[in-house]
Amino acid sequence: MATERMQVLTKGFFKENPVFIIMLGLCPTLGVTTQVINGIGMGLSVIFVLVFSNIFISMLKNIIPNSVRIPSYIVIIAAFVTIVEMVMHAFAPSIYQALGIFLPLIVVNCIILGRAEAFANKNTVLDSFLDGVGMGVGFTMALTLIAFIREVFGAGTITLVPMGGFDGVIEIPLFYTYPVRVLTLAAGALLLMGYLKAFFEWNANRKRG
Amino acid sequence: MAYVAIFITYIFINNFILTQFLGLCPFIGVSKNSESAIGMGMAVTFVMGIASIITWLVYNLLLLPLDLAYLQTLSFILVIAALVQFVEMIIQKNSPALYQALGIFLPLITTNCAVLGIAIMNITEGYNLMESFSAGIAAGIGFTLALVLMSNIRERMDLHPVRKAFKGVPIAFISGGLMALAFMAFDKALLTNLLG
Numbered sequence: 001m002a003t004e005r006m007q008v009l010t011k012g013f014f015k016e017n018p019v020f021i022i023m024l025g026l027c028p029t030l031g032v033t034t035q036v037i038n039g040i041g042m043g044l045s046v047i048f049v050l051v052f053s054n055i056f057i058s059m060l061k062n063i064i065p066n067s068v069r070i071p072s073y074i075v076i077i078a079a080f081v082t083i084v085e086m087v088m089h090a091f092a093p094s095i096y097q098a099l100g101i102f103l104p105l106i107v108v109n110c111i112i113l114g115r116a117e118a119f120a121n122k123n124t125v126l127d128s129f130l131d132g133v134g135m136g137v138g139f140t141m142a143l144t145l146i147a148f149i150r151e152v153f154g155a156g157t158i159t160l161v162p163m164g165g166f167d168g169v170i171e172i173p174l175f176y177t178y179p180v181r182v183l184t185l186a187a188g189a190l191l192l193m194g195y196l197k198a199f200f201e202w203n204a205n206r207k208r209g
Numbered sequence: 210m211a212y213v214a215i216f217i218t219y220i221f222i223n224n225f226i227l228t229q230f231l232g233l234c235p236f237i238g239v240s241k242n243s244e245s246a247i248g249m250g251m252a253v254t255f256v257m258g259i260a261s262i263i264t265w266l267v268y269n270l271l272l273l274p275l276d277l278a279y280l281q282t283l284s285f286i287l288v289i290a291a292l293v294q295f296v297e298m299i300i301q302k303n304s305p306a307l308y309q310a311l312g313i314f315l316p317l318i319t320t321n322c323a324v325l326g327i328a329i330m331n332i333t334e335g336y337n338l339m340e341s342f343s344a345g346i347a348a349g350i351g352f353t354l355a356l357v358l359m360s361n362i363r364e365r366m367d368l369h370p371v372r373k374a375f376k377g378v379p380i381a382f383i384s385g386g387l388m389a390l391a392f393m394a395f396d397k398a399l400l401t402n403l404l405g
Contacts, residue, residue, distance in 0.1 A: 023378065026233040026234055026237070027230045027231055027233045027322045028230075030230045031229070031230035071287070074290060074319075075287065078282055078286050078287075079283060082280070082282055082283055085279075086279065101326060101329055101333070104325070104329055105322045105325060105329075107282055107286050107325065108286065108319075108320045108321070108322045108325050109322075113320060182390075185389075186228045186229075186230065186393075187386045187389035187390040189386075190383070190385045190386030190389055191382070191386035191387075193382045193386075194378075194381070194385075195379070197378055198372075198374045198375045198380075199374075202373075205374060
């Protein structure tokens with residue numbers, strides 16, 4: 001039983017990674033990943049929304065009539081997205097600005113509705129919670145990886161949270177002087193995603209032998 | 210003149226798919242052949258035009274007077290979901306031929322971020338009703354353009370040898386990236402040169 005639970009939690013990390021394997025939620029994946037901190041901020045927001053919507057949908061799965069389930073899920077998800085928007089606006093205004101339109105667009109992020117439909121409405125509250133955490137963490141890891149590559153090579157910096165005397169920006173010596181600018185642009189994001197996806201395909205093929 | 214600028218901006222300069230990353234799922238998912246790409250594009254343009262009008266009215270006539278602007282996201286997605294359902298019913302009843310062509314794409318549109326994206330953008334840009342409608346239609350045309358171009362590229366690519374790991378989605382992303390590079394030729398300077 002315990003190992004099954006662990007699997008529910010960890011399958012989203014690599015085996016069913018929402019971005020690289022299931023290919024859901026691509027718009028924010030490419031739209032906000034120009035800086036590492038934006039990738040992390042987006043990831044955390046999605047974890048919050050995903051976990052709570054999974055919990056609520058799983059609790060209400062016997063109450064919501066089958067024919068109106070999709071609109072009901074959307075309302076639940078939209079309510080949590082509104083909470084995230086308000087909290088971010090109040091406590092992290094710079095990330096709120098940077099994420100811009102992609103913050104309200106979490107509502108239509110296919111990962112969240114996808115997990116509601118594919119997992120939360122069939123499973124227990126605890127499993128749905130674990131699934132939400134796992135998928136959310138997998139999403140955050142994918143976003144952080146893409147943002148890391150784009151920012152290090154494209155701008156020569158790593159932007160994190162400013163703390164104390166540290167202004168939050170780490171400069172990478174060589175790339176800071178000679179950045180590969182295309183990676184920070186829209187075109188670079190699409191190219192990088194193509195190569196990363198090809199890498200994961202190659203890796204999967206290699207394991208299968 | 211303002212309307213020409215809106216059209217050029219949303220079709221070329223701020224193309225929804227290639228520069229804003231809105232609507233990437235259908236860009237990768239529905240671009241395997243050009244017929245379905247045109248069908249999806251038309252359905253999205255249609256819904257985006259109507260959704261722009263209705264969400265503008267909801268925001269300015271309902272949410273603002275009642276001081277409920279924070280319900281924007283929630284109400285917009287509900288309006289869009291209801292609208293898509295409604296459009297589907299009307300088309301099914303009045304035009305079976307059109308329903309045949311667009312029917313299977315309509316349910317997918319509710320969760321297309323391009324539709325909610327344009328609705329929110331109209332509000333943040335402060336457009337009036339007609340400008341919102343134009344922006345909706347223009348963004349839809351831009352979406353269709355990118356989708357149809359992509360589907361043509363992918364149809365051609367089926368005939369060429371592609372390395373196993375790059376087959377399908379990866380090469381689609383890379384072609385999309387090269388297309389986005391080409392679209393970078395359209396920028397704000399173009400607009401000022403054209404319209405003064």
